[in-house]
Amino acid sequence: MKTYQPVIGLEIHVELKTQTGMFCQCKVNQFDAKPNTHVCPVCLGLPGALPVPNKQAIEWTIKIGQALNCAINKHTKFDRKHYSYPDLPKGYQISQYDEPVAVGGHVSFEANYGTYKNEKRSFRIHRVHLEEDTGKLTHSGEDTLIDFNRSGTPLVEIVTEPDFTTSDDVKMFLEELHTIIRYLDVSDADMEKGTMRMEPNISVREILNPKSQNPNKPQITNFKLPSYKVEVKNINSFNFVKKAIDYEVKRHIEQLEQGKTPLQETRGWDSYKNITYSQRSKEEAHDYRYFPEPDIPPFEFSAEYIESIRKTLPELPQPKMFRFINKLKLKPIDAFTLTRGKEMSEYYEKAMSKINSLKSDINVKSEKLGQEIANFIINKKISIKLPIEDFVKRAVEMIQPIETDIKLLDEIVQKVISANQKSVSDYKSGKQNAIMFLVGQVMREMRGKADANTVISKLKEMLK
Amino acid sequence: MLLGKTITQLRSLIEKKEITSKEVKEYFLKRIKKFNPALNAFLTLNDVEDKSIGDRMLGIPLAVKDNFCTKNLRTTASSKVLDNFIPPYESTVTQKLKNAGAYIIGKTNMDAWAHGSSTETSDYGPTKNPWDITRSPGGSSGGTAAAVSAYLAPGGIGSETAGSIRQPASWSGIVGLKPTYGRVSRFGVIAMGSSLDCPGPLTLTIEDAAYLLSLIAGKDIQDATSSPLPIEDYVTQMKKKKTYTIGISDDYFEGLDTDVAKALQNSIDIFKKLGFKTKKVKLLSPNYAISVYTIIQRAEVMSNLARYDGIRYGNERTMFGTEAKRRVMLGTYTLSYGYYDAFYKKAQKVRTLIIEDFKRVFKDVDFIIGTPTPITALKLGEFSKYPFFGELMDKFNEPGAMAGIPAISVPVGLDRNNLPIGMQLMANYFHESDILNASYQFEKETNFFDVIKKGVARYRD
Numbered sequence: 042m043k044t045y046q047p048v049i050g051l052e053i054h055v056e057l058k059t060q061t062g063m064f065c066q067c068k069v070n071q072f073d074a075k076p077n078t079h080v081c082p083v084c085l086g087l088p089g090a091l092p093v094p095n096k097q098a099i100e101w102t103i104k105i106g107q108a109l110n111c112a113i114n115k116h117t118k119f120d121r122k123h124y125s126y127p128d129l130p131k132g133y134q135i136s137q138y139d140e141p142v143a144v145g146g147h148v149s150f151e152a153n154y155g156t157y158k159n160e161k162r163s164f165r166i167h168r169v170h171l172e173e174d175t176g177k178l179t180h181s182g183e184d185t186l187i188d189f190n191r192s193g194t195p196l197v198e199i200v201t202e203p204d205f206t207t208s209d210d211v212k213m214f215l216e217e218l219h220t221i222i223r224y225l226d227v228s229d230a231d232m233e234k235g236t237m238r239m240e241p242n243i244s245v246r247e248i249l250n251p252k253s254q255n256p257n258k259p260q261i262t263n264f265k266l267p268s269y270k271v272e273v274k275n276i277n278s279f280n281f282v283k284k285a286i287d288y289e290v291k292r293h294i295e296q297l298e299q300g301k302t303p304l305q306e307t308r309g310w311d312s313y314k315n316i317t318y319s320q321r322s323k324e325e326a327h328d329y330r331y332f333p334e335p336d337i338p339p340f341e342f343s344a345e346y347i348e349s350i351r352k353t354l355p356e357l358p359q360p361k362m363f364r365f366i367n368k369l370k371l372k373p374i375d376a377f378t379l380t381r382g383k384e385m386s387e388y389y390e391k392a393m394s395k396i397n398s399l400k401s402d403i404n405v406k407s408e409k410l411g412q413e414i415a416n417f418i419i420n421k422k423i424s425i426k427l428p429i430e431d432f433v434k435r436a437v438e439m440i441q442p443i444e445t446d447i448k449l450l451d452e453i454v455q456k457v458i459s460a461n462q463k464s465v466s467d468y469k470s471g472k473q474n475a476i477m478f479l480v481g482q483v484m485r486e487m488r489g490k491a492d493a494n495t496v497i498s499k500l501k502e503m504l505k
Numbered sequence: 506m507l508l509g510k511t512i513t514q515l516r517s518l519i520e521k522k523e524i525t526s527k528e529v530k531e532y533f534l535k536r537i538k539k540f541n542p543a544l545n546a547f548l549t550l551n552d553v554e555d556k557s558i559g560d561r562m563l564g565i566p567l568a569v570k571d572n573f574c575t576k577n578l579r580t581t582a583s584s585k586v587l588d589n590f591i592p593p594y595e596s597t598v599t600q601k602l603k604n605a606g607a608y609i610i611g612k613t614n615m616d617a618w619a620h621g622s623s624t625e626t627s628d629y630g631p632t633k634n635p636w637d638i639t640r641s642p643g644g645s646s647g648g649t650a651a652a653v654s655a656y657l658a659p660g661g662i663g664s665e666t667a668g669s670i671r672q673p674a675s676w677s678g679i680v681g682l683k684p685t686y687g688r689v690s691r692f693g694v695i696a697m698g699s700s701l702d703c704p705g706p707l708t709l710t711i712e713d714a715a716y717l718l719s720l721i722a723g724k725d726i727q728d729a730t731s732s733p734l735p736i737e738d739y740v741t742q743m744k745k746k747k748t749y750t751i752g753i754s755d756d757y758f759e760g761l762d763t764d765v766a767k768a769l770q771n772s773i774d775i776f777k778k779l780g781f782k783t784k785k786v787k788l789l790s791p792n793y794a795i796s797v798y799t800i801i802q803r804a805e806v807m808s809n810l811a812r813y814d815g816i817r818y819g820n821e822r823t824m825f826g827t828e829a830k831r832r833v834m835l836g837t838y839t840l841s842y843g844y845y846d847a848f849y850k851k852a853q854k855v856r857t858l859i860i861e862d863f864k865r866v867f868k869d870v871d872f873i874i875g876t877p878t879p880i881t882a883l884k885l886g887e888f889s890k891y892p893f894f895g896e897l898m899d900k901f902n903e904p905g906a907m908a909g910i911p912a913i914s915v916p917v918g919l920d921r922n923n924l925p926i927g928m929q930l931m932a933n934y935f936h937e938s939d940i941l942n943a944s945y946q947f948e949k950e951t952n953f954f955d956v957i958k959k960g961v962a963r964y965r966d
Contacts, residue, residue: 082574082594082693086812088587089574089596089693093729121808123840132811187816330840332804332849335700337729 044248045297047290048267049211049241050167050203053218054196055105055228056174056236057098062193063173064092064135069194072234076188084173084193086130091336092173094119098195099142099340101227102171103350105197106143108221108357109166113143113347118339119171123330127187128176136198138331140339141170150217150359152210154377164214165202172196197228203242203266208286212279215239219279220358224383232277239282244270244303245293269305273317276310285310285317292317361386369393369411378419388425388432389418395433413440445491453486454499468504476500507532509961512565512660512713519563526564526608533566533610537657540964544633546642546652549579550611562602562720566610568652568661570645572619573599573704574693575609582695583627584617585824586813596693597725598662598704605720610658613648617826618810619664619697621645622672622895623888626828631885634677635960636924640882643673649707650677654957655964660708660717666698667798668902670705671877671914675927678916678960680944681707681877682714685935686909687732689718690725696809698802701906709957711915711945715739718937734935742938743945751776751930752786752870757901762880764920769876772917772928772947776874779946784870789862793855794903799896800839800852801907807836831892860908867933872943874930875901877914881924905931913940915947916956925956 062069065083082090103113120138146166153159174194179186199218205211219237222230230237244267271293273285293303305323333339356364358380365376365386380386392414414436417423423435457479458465467475476497483496507529510518518524534550541547548571569575572582574592581587599609616626624632624647632647634640635655642651646663650673653661663670665683674681682705689704696702706717719739725731751773758766773783810833815821825833839848866873878898888894896903905912912931920926932940952958 082592087574087592087594088580088582088590088695088812089572089592089691090594091692091728091730093727123808123811125811125814127814127816130812130817132814133808328842330807330837330842330845332808332840332845335698335730335805 043298045245045294046248047206047208047286048203048244048246049205049208049286050270051199051201051205051211051214052240052242052272053199053215054238054240055199055222055230057101057195057197057228058236059095059097059101059195061095063095063098063171063195065193067193069191070229070236071190074190076186076190079190080192084130085189086132092135092334094337095195098171100350101195101225102142102169102197103342103347104225104227104354105199105222106146106169107351107354108225109143109146109148109169109199109218111143111146111166111169113342114140115342115344115347116140116339117142117342119334119337120331121334122172124327126175127185128178128192130176130189130192134172134175135334135337136172137170141168143169148214148217148221150213151362151377152213154362154373159373162210162213164204164210167200167202169197169199172198208283208290211241211286212283215279215282217358220381220383224355224357226355226383232279235277237277239276239279240272240274241276241282241286241289242270242272243286243289243293245290245297247297269302271303271305271317272307273310274307274320278312281310281312284315288315288317355383358383358386365411369415371412371415375412375415375419379415385418385425388429389415391429392418392432392436395429396436399433399437410440445487445495450483450487450491450496450499453483454496454503457482457486458500458503465504476504508966509656509709509958510659511710512562512708512716513710515565515659516561516563519565530564530566530608530610533658536964536966537611540655540657543638544635544651544655544657545630546613546632546648546655546657547611548581548583548614548629548648551575551578551609561605562607564606564608566608566658567602568611568613568649568658569599569602569609570615570649570661570663571612572615572664572695572697573612573662574695575599575612578609578612580612580695581629582618583615583629584826584829585628586820586822587695587818588628588824589819592693594693597690597727598694598721600693601721602662607720613646613652613661615648616645616669616828618695618806618829619645619666619669620806620828620832621888622668622898623883623885624648624673625885625888626826628826633885634882635963636678636882637922639884640924641676641885641888643676643878643882645669645673646681646707647673647677650674650679650681653677653679653707653709654960656961660706660713662704662717662721663707664694664702664704665902665906666701666703666802667906668877668899670703670707671902671912671927671929672899674707674914675877675916675929676882676925678925678956679707679709680711680714680916680957681705681914682718682937682940683905683912684718684722684937685732685911687730688722688736688911688935688937690721690723690728690731692725692727696805698805699809700805701798701802701909703906703909709961711743711941711948712740714913715743715941715945718941722937732935737938739938739941743941745942746946747939747942748780748782749871749939749943750782750784750869752784752866752873754786754788754866754873754875756788756790757873757875760879761876762920765876765879765881765926768918768920768926769874769928773874775947775950776943779950781943786866786870786873788866788873789859789904791900791904794859794907795896795900797852797855797859798903798907799835799893800848801856803832803836804840804849805836806832807840856907859904863904863908863910863931863933871936871939872930872932874928877902877912877927877929881920881922881926901929910934911937911940913944915944916953917951918954919956919959925960
């Protein structure tokens with residue numbers, strides 16, 4: 042039996058959430074607007090219109106490159122990428138060819154964090170470049186309608202090296218990347234709205250000497266790529282990416298087993314049937330006829346400029362997670378969960394700093410404080426939709442041990458014991474749970490103004 | 506009474522209330538009606554209500570090449586593909602002219618998409634040379650050149666990729682100024698070769714050229730390739746008495762018609778008389794520029810015409826004329842996978858050499874003298890006989906165009922067939938003031954040998 046190993050690379054498109062277009066002043070990301078109401082001569086590609094690049098979009102692309110540990114090219118330019126499609130009004134897309142904004146990075150993270158499978162992962166980033174999005178086609182019956190509102194939205198393309206061997210790794214990587222992008226606050230990366238779209242490039246190679254290699258750890262530097270690859274276009278969910286890869290890998294292996302080489306082609310993902318389908322073969326592949334965009338002079342970035350952008354990078358999810366573990370003594374799994382969402386982790390930190398400033402007024406063991414607040418958020422004990430002050434008030438109430446009126450407690454415990462002889466005898470006959478009923482009764486009589494642990498020990502004492 | 510009056514003179518007459526803007530406008534409309542059927546200079550007349558915003562131009566009419574988008578006024582670039590195109594926006598150049606109070610009296614004929622040097626590739630028929638209607642006025646800004654030459658407008662706007670202002674100015678016997686690339690905004694100009702395209706004025710005098718340039722030049726936030734350098738007061742600068750050194754490169758005197766060569770020699774003598782120095786210089790042969798220009802321009806043409814895909818603008822790609830199809834095919838070929846390095850990339854390298862070459866020479870001299878065209882106006886039909894004839898004819902314009910330096914063409918006499926001869930001066934980047942200054946001195950000294958006066962006089966009211 043032969044051993045096969047998938048070879049997978051990814052292309053990820055992210056629409057930036059700038060105010061205006063990549064090359065024009067139109068408002069972008071207008072998802073609910075009527076078709077063709079946010080358009081101008083530039084994004085419609087009218088005769089004579091010229092593109093003027095959006096500085097914010099360029100800076101955000103540099104920021105993404107830096108967050109992905111890439112080198113930022115000091116010299117960069119735009120190129121024209123030619124192909125003919127109705128959603129592309131100029132007949133070319135302004136993109137970047139041989140001098141992208143960023144090259145040669147990596148994303149490294151702890152996979153399955155906090156579980157027994159916990160492992161380090163690192164995947165290389167080939168490049169990050171900036172381009173313009175196209176219009177959107179809607180097919181209705183015989184007609185195809187074009188909406189150019191999306192045309193000219195800044196679009197960042199992130200390309201990985203073919204470092205992936207499992208669909209699980211791909212999914213984890215994409216989740217990590219998604220989290221990073223959200224932390225950078227440069228895109229909504231909302232897959233429902235199509236502001237993050239993914240394209241896996243999949244092939245399968247035969248491992249001739251399987252024993253010498255761990256199939257989970259590909260030798261990424263020194264093997265020949267298979268002679269073909271299949272690109273699955275525009276998938277908008279991590280699960281679909283995983284399913285599409287699994288479907289393709291199985292399909293390729295079946296073909297390789299029959300001694301065939303799978304066809305190099307572009308395929309689509311049918312999320313209803315859970316299959317991929319052929320869209321375009323190699324013979325129909327485009328020759329994009331790239332050449333430098335003459336309407337936009339090339340850019341020269343100084344080292345100072347690039348560094349000034351680096352200074353705006355926020356703390357990224359992985360470092361934040363480790364800080365939560367090491368400084369705030371959170372359980373790894375909770376630190377992971379909290380740092381998945383930028384809002385959630387920021388809310389947590391705000392709550393913590395508020396609580397810490399009140400610390401002298403409240404009576405709580407500080408080493409457990411961080412974890413307890415984390416628990417409130419993770420277990421949804423207190424909503425993080427509350428204003429931060431209200432959250433802190435509730436948290437303090439829940440943490441503080443309740444002052445118990447011991448005299449009153451004595452009376453009530455006596456009263457509850459005599460009124461619930463059935464439970465008392467159950468408990469005495471060994472049914473440990475029966476005491477909880479009695480605790481409940483006491484707490485009710487105390488109108489909640491008693492510490493549960495004090496109540497339990499008092500009851501146990503009296504029932505001895 | 507108005508025949509042959511320059512823009513400057515018309516402004517003065519209107520200011521002194523000797524005539525009204527309305528009378529001036531009607532005068533030119535009447536002349537267009539009378540002479541345009543024979544010349545075919547205008548494609549579309551502006552019957553849109555005249556709403557002048559500014560007051561400097563006092564409603565004086567101008568002829569504008571049909572590749573400048575004019576809001577609500579049909580703009581075709583002389584191609585049937587855009588037969589019904591009415592732009593929803595205004596080019597920066599025409600907006601600036603309107604802001605200054607000029608009246609766009611009509612849109613002028615050109616080679617379709619500016620592909621040509623004779624106005625013969627227009628889908629609306631060729632424009633005729635006012636000096637001899639069996640001949641071409643040159644191109645691609647032939648419509649504007651003919652309109653100004655026959656005084657159907659006192660001045661106009663053309664655009665040049667490599668020679669399309671200078672060559673028709675030369676053949677039609679008027680002044681044509683090609684500014685530095687980036688000096689005048691390209692926003693709203695239907696693109697031909699985006700790294701080369703350059704709008705500029707065609708006029709009866711140097712002063713009018715300087716004046717129009719001062720209206721249309723400057724940084725435009727809508728054109729990323731426009732220069733942030735401040736513009737000068739060209740009219741004032743032009744009138745300061747200065748002397749310059751003129752560079753003479755033998756390569757720019759090769760293959761000239763004898764009458765053209767004689768007129769050029771005479772022009773050099775006049776400059777000497779004005780106190781100018783001359784100096785022999787060695788420049789790269791303009792022959793290199795032909796190939797470089799052809800490759801880069803075709804690549805950009807292929808790209809720029811890709812948007813006319815038949816989905817918008819109401820007409821299919823089959824409406825493209827032969828010349829456009831040829832250029833798209835060649836451009837596609839030179840940019841194809843595997844050919845890019847051999848053609849486009851190599852051409853860009855040579856382009857860099859051409860730029861360095863000019864920069865080197867302009868350390869020693871102020872101008873390079875030459876002619877925009879080795880011969881005077883050809884008979885209609887000559888161009889289509891030879892492929893690349895236009896490229897060969899424009900070889901003296903292509904090096905400057907590739908480098909993006911400014912140049913002017915002015916009339917320096919008539920040949921044995923009574924056809925105008927042009928001289929050109931090229932200068933270093935953004936030295937429009939110097940070009941205008943030298944040309945103005947030349948004009949004062951010679952009155953351009955009355956060429957312009959004689960041309961206008963052929964079309965009496």
